[in-house]
Amino acid sequence: MTDLILETRGLTKHYGGVHALTGADFSLTRGEHVAIMGDNGAGKSTFVRQITGVEKPTGGQIIFDGVEHTFQSPIEAREAGIETVFQTLALADDLDVPSNLFLGREKIRFNLGPFSILDKRAMKEAAMAALLKTGVKIPNIMNTIRNMSGGQRQCVAIARTAAFKSKLVIMDEPTAALGVQETAQVENIIRTLKEAGEPLILISHNMRQVFDLVDRIVVFRRGRIVANLRKEDTSGEDVVAYITGAKTGTEYQGAA
Amino acid sequence: MANTSHGIGGLTFDPKKRTRPPELNVLAALVLIIVAFEVLGRLFIGDSFLFNTRDNVDTLFNEQRLQIIILQVAIVGIIALGVTQVIITGGIDLSSGSIVGVTAMVTMSFAQVATVNGNPNPKAIFGPEWMDLPVIVPLVVGLACGLFAGLVNGLLIAYTKIPPFIATLGMMVAARGAAKWWSKGNPISFPTESYATIGKGMTPVVIFIVLAVLFHLIMTQTKYGKHCYAIGSNEPAARMSGINVDGHKVLVYTIAGALAALAAVVLSSKNLTAQAGMGVMYELDAIAMAVIGGVSLQGGRGSIIGTCLGALIFGVIISGFTFLKLDAYYQEMVKGVIIVGAVVLDQWRQTKRGRG
Numbered sequence: 355m356t357d358l359i360l361e362t363r364g365l366t367k368h369y370g371g372v373h374a375l376t377g378a379d380f381s382l383t384r385g386e387h388v389a390i391m392g393d394n395g396a397g398k399s400t401f402v403r404q405i406t407g408v409e410k411p412t413g414g415q416i417i418f419d420g421v422e423h424t425f426q427s428p429i430e431a432r433e434a435g436i437e438t439v440f441q442t443l444a445l446a447d448d449l450d451v452p453s454n455l456f457l458g459r460e461k462i463r464f465n466l467g468p469f470s471i472l473d474k475r476a477m478k479e480a481a482m483a484a485l486l487k488t489g490v491k492i493p494n495i496m497n498t499i500r501n502m503s504g505g506q507r508q509c510v511a512i513a514r515t516a517a518f519k520s521k522l523v524i525m526d527e528p529t530a531a532l533g534v535q536e537t538a539q540v541e542n543i544i545r546t547l548k549e550a551g552e553p554l555i556l557i558s559h560n561m562r563q564v565f566d567l568v569d570r571i572v573v574f575r576r577g578r579i580v581a582n583l584r585k586e587d588t589s590g591e592d593v594v595a596y597i598t599g600a601k602t603g604t605e606y607q608g609a610a
Numbered sequence: 611m612a613n614t615s616h617g618i619g620g621l622t623f624d625p626k627k628r629t630r631p632p633e634l635n636v637l638a639a640l641v642l643i644i645v646a647f648e649v650l651g652r653l654f655i656g657d658s659f660l661f662n663t664r665d666n667v668d669t670l671f672n673e674q675r676l677q678i679i680i681l682q683v684a685i686v687g688i689i690a691l692g693v694t695q696v697i698i699t700g701g702i703d704l705s706s707g708s709i710v711g712v713t714a715m716v717t718m719s720f721a722q723v724a725t726v727n728g729n730p731n732p733k734a735i736f737g738p739e740w741m742d743l744p745v746i747v748p749l750v751v752g753l754a755c756g757l758f759a760g761l762v763n764g765l766l767i768a769y770t771k772i773p774p775f776i777a778t779l780g781m782m783v784a785a786r787g788a789a790k791w792w793s794k795g796n797p798i799s800f801p802t803e804s805y806a807t808i809g810k811g812m813t814p815v816v817i818f819i820v821l822a823v824l825f826h827l828i829m830t831q832t833k834y835g836k837h838c839y840a841i842g843s844n845e846p847a848a849r850m851s852g853i854n855v856d857g858h859k860v861l862v863y864t865i866a867g868a869l870a871a872l873a874a875v876v877l878s879s880k881n882l883t884a885q886a887g888m889g890v891m892y893e894l895d896a897i898a899m900a901v902i903g904g905v906s907l908q909g910g911r912g913s914i915i916g917t918c919l920g921a922l923i924f925g926v927i928i929s930g931f932t933f934l935k936l937d938a939y940y941q942e943m944v945k946g947v948i949i950v951g952a953v954v955l956d957q958w959r960q961t962k963r964g965r966g
Binding site for chain 1: 828831832833834836837839840842843844846847848850851852853858861910911
């Protein structure tokens with residue numbers, strides 16, 4: 355058992371002739387919060403899609419929790435303990451909050467195969483408990499998601515990760531579409547995760563947010579990792595320089 | 611009564627803000643239409659639509675009319691139960707009417723009597739050893755027909771990824787062809803006594819109500835129902851959440867096929883005959899019932915209760931036009947207007963809610 359929860363070695367993804375991700379060596383220790391930054395098309399989302407099983411990498415290894423994995427689907431990654439809050443919210447608009455939290459892994463009262471009878475009360479109570487951790491305000495969780503604000507939806511999506519014992523949480527621009535207050539709410543949830551010692555990968559364009567929340571910043575540019583910076587040793591200008599390509603980390607010389 | 615137990619984060623639940631279940635609107639529409647016919651009846655033909663006006667019968671309501679209304683919609687209603695599930699998952703099923711046709715033909719062939727009034731059955735399809743079979747045989751054969759057709763629909767839609775509209779359109783044409791081919795276009799008649807009891811009297815209504823209750827429970831209380839709504843609401847999200855979307859679609863279309871077959875059994879038993887043209891336009895009537903009942907063609911929204919109310923509206927309108935002694939042509943025109951009107955109202959309600 356190592357201290358690392360996630361490690362990738364030489365992770366590569368090509369879409370035909372497009373090298374979206376090349377030789378990404380990445381590591382994350384238990385309880386650590388890391389931000390992934392980079393311009394649009396730098397390979398951040400591609401990287402996340404490989405480690406969450408949405409796509410299969412062209413090459414390289416993914417070692418999660420000490421075991422090498424080749425995830426065939428997001429479900430397998432989730433079963434291994436990687437919970438992802440996707441940029442496009444993976445919520446069903448016409449269902450209420452508990453149904454969304456337990457989508458695809460419903461609590462069952464009586465097993466009848468596909469016609470298994472749902473344990474609605476248990477799901478509602480567990481949903482309440484998971485949402486309480488997030489501090490979100492929702493007047494009626496039995497309402498459909500359609501009627502909720504962006505922040506409430508985002509908190510529901512995040513609460514999904516809290517409802518199940520996850521070993522790693524990944525958030526892809528969780529506050530991109532949110533207002534000031536809602537952003538603060540989501541950031542508070544991230545802080546609670548930090549206190550609980552849950553590791554997190556945060557993809558964000560928001561420099562203030564990143565410096566507020568995480569321990570380490572990994573910068574992607576043109577499909578490669580170009581910098582791996584401890585928060586204490588860097589500054590916003592520095593990070594921008596790496597993102598735009600004005601500067602490249604010493605150990606990554608010749609990479610980009 | 612404010613129910614705070616549903617809220618999170620110190621917010622109290624304001625019951626005034628609760629959205630009205632759409633079924634209430636449908637119910638209101640049903641009542642409104644009945645009242646309209648009642649008023650029109652009293653004004654123009656001096657008769658009551660709803661209440662009993664005959665002196666020799668001692669009842670409050672015109673029970674005969676009510677029975678006819680519900681009997682009229684029961685058989686298409688059975689199909690509509692399946693169509694509702696299909697539409698909720700975001701699909702459409704145009705093949706149910708043709709499945710009724712082919713199933714009725716095949717089923718009736720296995721339900722024939724050997725002798726009619728002492729003579730050999732003039733409409734016999736098979737030899738004498740295939741006559742006078744126990745009622746379970748045509749039932750099983752009929753259900754198998756529907757299950758097969760539904761399964762083909764489901765497999766096409768789930769695995770070749772062609773749009774449900776096209777897949778079921780193909781089945782609609784092909785199944786109608788099969789129905790005509792089966793007996794070279796001849797009707798099949800003279801079912802056994804036991805087969806004929808399936809559709810006798812108000813039995814179709816009983817079958818419809820039992821199925822409606824069953825599927826209402828399935829849609830509201832089981833994983834199957836939840837996944838129907840989830841897929842219709844956001845298919846990529848459902849997939850991402852680990853729901854077996856393809857398998858679920860196969861199941862939904864297979865159930866819809868089986869229900870269409872059941873409707874065919876009831877219909878052919880009630881009519882004591884089967885023809886290749888049976889069930890023409892039933893698919894559209896069934897879709898109309900669902901849509902009038904608030905089932906959204908975009909998927910994700912609707913209920914079995916809504917569809918049942920939609921079916922009643924359908925029946926009341928047909929019955930009301932007959933009652934007002936208006937031509938059948940008007941019925942169809944008004945039916946068309948109501949279907950479009952129901953969708954327009956639904957969309958208008960959605961956009962209003964989206965803004966508010």
